Amino acid sequence: DAKTTQPTSMDCAEGRAANLPCNHSTISGNEYVYWYRQIHSQGPQYIIHGLKNNETNEMASLIITEDRKSSTLILPHATLRDTAVYYCIVRGHNTDKLIFGTGTRLQVFP
């Protein structure tokens, strides 16, 4: 599985969009980009995933660059409850093993 690189921490004002970047320059053609988040003292929560095209669901949007070497998770209107550690993971579709890095700690402030 390809390795990912994320900033250690980010801040975002409540109500503004939070844009969390992830680099995955060694991604291969059949590997998906997954995003999870972990709120303190809870298990990780699935957010969104994608292969090539941009994706949107009720929680977030995922923008993947054309060369697929990086992606951005967008929380369109961050709330205080979005304060969490966000993990970007790359894995093959038929691989069940998830490798979590250290993620980005997002702090949403009032």
Added chain:
Amino acid sequence: DVKVTQSSRYLVKRTGEKVFLECVQDMDHENMFWYRQDPGLGLRLIYFSYDVKMKEKGDIPEGYSVSREKKERFSLILESASTNQTSMYLCASRTPGTGYTFGSGTRLTVV
């Protein structure tokens, strides 16, 4: 919604005890996983299972075993608990087409 339930949120056990961590999922998923999470090390895969009575070692299986007698239940066993097994333990079930659903975790302290 898929629910993955871990039987205990907090456990304190003594060194040398045999410890059972239970995990139950309610969506008939074949795939289940046990991770441990430690500060600075992220999540590390201990064991996983694709089916009943089937198990595969993850990255750090030493000191652990697992049991999958029924599809919905995946148990992690610490054969003889040691202080270096103090950690947060997370169970997950694979959700087809989306990702993994995790339980709330069990924070185990071995004294």
